[in-house]
Amino acid sequence: MGKTKPELPDHIINAQKSLEDKISYHFVDQKLLIEAMTHPSINNSIHSDINNQRLEFLGDRVINLIIADAIFSQVADEREGVLTRFYHDCIDNITMTELARQLSLGQALWVQPNTDLANTDKVLADALEALIGAIWRDAGYDAAKRVVLSLWKDKLATRPQLEKDAKSRLQEYALKHFSVLPEYSIVDRTGPDHAPQFTVAITLNDQSIEAKGSSR
Numbered sequence: 001m002g003k004t005k006p007e008l009p010d011h012i013i014n015a016q017k018s019l020e021d022k023i024s025y026h027f028v029d030q031k032l033l034i035e036a037m038t039h040p041s042i043n044n045s046i047h048s049d050i051n052n053q054r055l056e057f058l059g060d061r062v063i064n065l066i067i068a069d070a071i072f073s074q075v076a077d078e079r080e081g082v083l084t085r086f087y088h089d090c091i092d093n094i095t096m097t098e099l100a101r102q103l104s105l106g107q108a109l110w111v112q113p114n115t116d117l118a119n120t121d122k123v124l125a126d127a128l129e130a131l132i133g134a135i136w137r138d139a140g141y142d143a144a145k146r147v148v149l150s151l152w153k154d155k156l157a158t159r160p161q162l163e164k165d166a167k168s169r170l171q172e173y174a175l176k177h178f179s180v181l182p183e184y185s186i187v188d189r190t191g192p193d194h195a196p197q198f199t200v201a202i203t204l205n206d207q208s209i210e211a212k213g214s215s216r
Contacts (some may be wrong), residue, residue: 015108036134041112059133066148096125178182178205
């Protein structure tokens with residue numbers, strides 16, 4: 001049987017219109033919205049290969065770029081490792097699912113009937129990525145950025161107490177309590193050049209401790 005043009009149920013059409021209102025973006029090409037909100041599970045029942053997997057692939061990259069750029073611009077006083085932790089906190093599946101649920105995105109999803117797929121965390125997170133990918137395809141970077149920053153606004157604004165690396169925490173503690181910095185010394189180095197093992201001693205307030213690791 002040939003592929004047919006999918007006919008959305010009325011309740012899905014209404015939910016998708018509501019979704020556009022919630023994100024303050026209305027598609028020029030409505031087919032992109034339909035594609036973004038069509039789960040692969042529906043394909044057999046509508047005899048169509050239209051689903052959101054390709055847009056999900058694109059949207060994942062679009063979100064990553066926009067969030068990384070926002071964090072880079074917002075957090076100017078932290079090292080790469082701290083930026084990375086903040087970034088992953090913003091784009092993990094927990095956050096994606098929370099945002100999708102806030103949008104009631106599941107109501108706009110076309111999934112296999114008589115299943116709970118539209119309420120599944122992974123399906124919701126994937127659909128949100130597909131939605132952003134669809135906006136990118138419909139109107140480009142600026143439109144996608146505006147929607148992403150609006151949806152992630154609270155997450156980016158809260159900026160959790162980012163955990164500093166152990167060396168930074170120790171130096172802050174030393175300055176606060178003893179007004180000096182710890183002293184570091186390499187006690188031993190073993191192993192080949194491509195996989196060295198260091199033994200480092202740290203001395204503070206007449207106390208010393210040693211630790212081993214693959215970097216100093």
